[in-house]
Amino acid sequence: MTNTHVIFFHGGAYLLEGNSMHWKIVETVLKKTNCKVSYIDYPLAPEYTYKNTFEMVQKSFERLTKEYPDDHFLFMGDSAGGGLALAFAQKLAIERAPVQPQKNILFSPWLDLNLQNHEIKMQVTLDKLLPLQALIKAGEKYAGGDDVSNYLLSPINGKFEGLGDTIVFYGTHELFYPDCKKLHEKSKSFGNFTFYEFPEMQHDWVVLPIPEAEQALNIAIDFISKQNSQNIC
Secondary structure: OOOEEEEEEOOOOOOOOOOHHHHHHHHHHHHHHOOEEEEEOOOOOOOOOHHHHHHHHHHHHHHHHHHOOOOEEEEEEEOHHHHHHHHHHHHHHHOOOOOOOOEEEEEOOOOOOOOOOHHHHHHOOOOOOOOHHHHHHHHHHHHOOOOOOOOOOOHHHOOOOOOOEEEEEEEOOOOOHHHHHHHHHHHHHHOOEEEEEEOOOOOOHHHOOOHHHHHHHHHHHHHHHHHHHHHHO
């Protein structure tokens, strides 16, 4: 086993627990990269807010970095988990934490809880999975009354400098497509983001048993494997 260590954050609109499809991603990464994977089962709304979530995630990360001081960490997440992974990476960079993720992998990330991008309205009929108004309410519950534009809730408003190399996957038929495109534009000048656009894919297609999911996972696994090679050298 290598000293590459993936930390996985599951999706579910900050309301739902992870499921067997998330565990399948973890299993695939384990089998194909031979690295460690830690699955963060973070607190969920409405019982908890983002403050509780970040407190738990911070403690978990600190525990892992102490238990595995020689490991090189990567963050991976899908949907809400992708947003959480990016926001936590931003937080660690801003705080100049002694250990930070060297890379990030984001699948269909929820980047802006406001969901006020005017182009999102054009995606409503295309995305067969995500209900817009229900998502807005979920985001409000997770925010617990705080401003949802806070980067910890909407990482598209955060800073991108100082982050490790980051790859972002998104489909053209998902609700988050406009915000992923916006992230693409905002991050261009920093040179640490790479984007993979999948035509006609629905939200979070990476968890589905389809060829496009396998293609996306293979790109992610190659990204992780390059990290493995760097760590061995």
